Amino acid sequence: MDALDKKILNRTQRGIPISEQPFTDIAKELDCTEEQVINKLQNMLEDGLLSRFGPMYDAASLGGAFTLAAMQVPEERFEQVTEIVNAFSQVAHNYKRQHRLNMWFVVACESQQEIQSVIKEIEQKSSLSVYDFPKEEEFYVGLYLPV
Amino acid sequence: MTAQQLRFDNIESQTLTPQQQLQLFAAIEQGLPLVAKPYDALAKYLNISEKQVISTIEDWQEQGMIRRFGLVIRHRKLGYVANAMVVWNVNDKSVDDVAAILSKQKVVTLCYRRPRVLPDWPYNLFCMIHGKTRSQVIDQLNEICQHDELANIDKKILFSNKAYKQRGGKYSHTSASGK
Numbered sequence: 001m002d003a004l005d006k007k008i009l010n011r012t013q014r015g016i017p018i019s020e021q022p023f024t025d026i027a028k029e030l031d032c033t034e035e036q037v038i039n040k041l042q043n044m045l046e047d048g049l050l051s052r053f054g055p056m057y058d059a060a061s062l063g064g065a066f067t068l069a070a071m072q073v074p075e076e077r078f079e080q081v082t083e084i085v086n087a088f089s090q091v092a093h094n095y096k097r098q099h100r101l102n103m104w105f106v107v108a109c110e111s112q113q114e115i116q117s118v119i120k121e122i123e124q125k126s127s128l129s130v131y132d133f134p135k136e137e138e139f140y141v142g143l144y145l146p147v
Numbered sequence: 148m149t150a151q152q153l154r155f156d157n158i159e160s161q162t163l164t165p166q167q168q169l170q171l172f173a174a175i176e177q178g179l180p181l182v183a184k185p186y187d188a189l190a191k192y193l194n195i196s197e198k199q200v201i202s203t204i205e206d207w208q209e210q211g212m213i214r215r216f217g218l219v220i221r222h223r224k225l226g227y228v229a230n231a232m233v234v235w236n237v238n239d240k241s242v243d244d245v246a247a248i249l250s251k252q253k254v255v256t257l258c259y260r261r262p263r264v265l266p267d268w269p270y271n272l273f274c275m276i277h278g279k280t281r282s283q284v285i286d287q288l289n290e291i292c293q294h295d296e297l298a299n300i301d302k303k304i305l306f307s308n309k310a311y312k313q314r315g316g317k318y319s320h321t322s323a324s325g326k
Contacts, residue, residue, distance in 0.1 A: 009225075015215030018204050020197065021183055034183060041218070042181050051221050054178040055207075056214040068261065068273075086312045094312040097232065097305040101268070104232070104305075105312070131268060137242075137260040140250035141214070145277055147225050 001049075004032055006147050008040050009049075013144050015056075065112045067134040069119060070101040071126070078103070084125045090118050101131060162199045171195075171203060179216065222277055229278040229306065233288060234270035236263075236301040242272060248294055249274050254287045270303065281306055 001009075007030050016022045023037040030037070044050050073081045078096070085091055085105055094105040109115045119130045163171065170193050180188045186204070187197040207213045222230070237245045242260055249272070250258050257275040278284035285304070292298055 009218075009220065012218045013220060015217040016179075018186070018201055018208065018216060020186065020201075022185065023183060038181050038183070045181070049221055049224050050218050052178055052219040053181065053217075055175050055204075055216050056219075058211050058214050062212060082311050091312060093310070095230075095307040096309045096311060097307050099303065099305045104307075131264050133261040133264070133268075133273070135259045135261060137246075138258075139246035139260065140255065140258040140274075142250075143256040143275075143277075145220060145222050145225065145227050145256070147220075 001044075001147070004030070004036065005040050005044065008037055009044065009147050012041065012053075013146075063110075065109050065115050067107050067115055067119075067132055069105055069107055069122075070131045070133065071103040071122075071128050072101050073103045073126075073128060077126075081126050081128065085122055088118055088122065090114070163195065163203055167193065167195060167199075168203060171200060175204070175216075223310075226279045227277045229281045229284045231276045231278070231281075231284045231288070232305045232307075233274050233276060234303050234305065235272040235274075236269040237272045239271070241296075245296060245300065246272060248296055249291070252291050254278070254284075254291070269301070 008026070011026055011030060017025045019025055021034070023041075024034045027034045027037045041050070041053065045053065071081065071085075081103065082094065085103065086094055088107075090107050090109050092106040092108045094103065096102055097104050107115050107118055109118060115132075119132060123130050171189065174189055174193060179185045182188050184197070186200045190197040190200045193200075204213065204216070208215070235245065235249075246258055246260065249255050254276050255274050256277055257273075259273050260271060261273050263269050263271045276284050276287060278287060284306075288304060
């Protein structure tokens with residue numbers, strides 16, 4: 001990745017203009033050409049450095065229901081419980097973390113009731129408790145990772 | 148999620164029908180075309196005008212449905228492999244103040260208040276720090292904790308060992324690709 005790739009990545013992470021020629025606007029800011037911006041973004045997409053180039057939704061304002069859930073899974077059962085949890089299409093992210101509560105995942109549903117029923121089903125299938133940590137207040141969302 | 152639940156009827160861009168809005172929503176979910184005039188390309192594809200596309204997306208941004216139009220990087224591929232969830236046990240009265248300080252820190256990418264689950268889990272403020280190495284993240288956390296207001300708060304840092312499942316949210320049932 002060269003210096004211009006990095007500048008483009010950092011600039012476009014912050015969002016692109018909603019204008020007729022947004023890549024021209026960015027090129028002017030970065031002192032390069034529109035073709036360079038488009039080609040470099042295309043290459044980075046193809047190389048898998050970018051996963052998506054599109055809208056960041058405020059999921060909650062779209063009417064969904066979300067929670068962060070955690071479980072204490074015995075080490076010898078970790079793979080098995082992972083399979084149980086990930087089999088739910090409503091489970092969006094699942095991370096193993098270093099703590100007594102070692103499995104952390106996001107549940108994204110259409111309604112609060114559906115969240116509760118997914119949690120209950122996971123508890124039944126795994127015979128383990130699920131801790132439910134719904135968002136009570138959002139203070140900051142600004143995932144920006146400079147390269 | 149069904150079309151009805153996308154609540155497009157609340158949106159005040161008079162020029163597009165709810166059905167057209169839904170089509171536009173599904174189209175941008177696939178990602179913006181990487182061409183010189185991406186909004187015009189979308190417009191042609193949907194048989195509407197570029198102005199309609201731009202003003203509708205602007206409306207969605209103003210209404211907060213879309214936070215911004217940008218790119219999602221694969222942070223692991225770009226070297227951000229240390230992803231830490233830092234949880235804080237903050238006095239209920241101080242949550243807003245502490246969250247305000249955390250939200251101002253460059254390295255903090257998300258900050259939410261979530262319920263305690265007592266007695267097992269006393270932590271009520273969650274934030275994320277993404278870094279390239281664990282030691283870098285720990286250094287950054289230590290630096291943040293130089294703030295007097297943060298210095299003496301009971302906290303824990305939970306590094307992720309492994310991502311077992313990762314997918315972006317998908318909100319529109321009309322979009323065809325599983326990307």
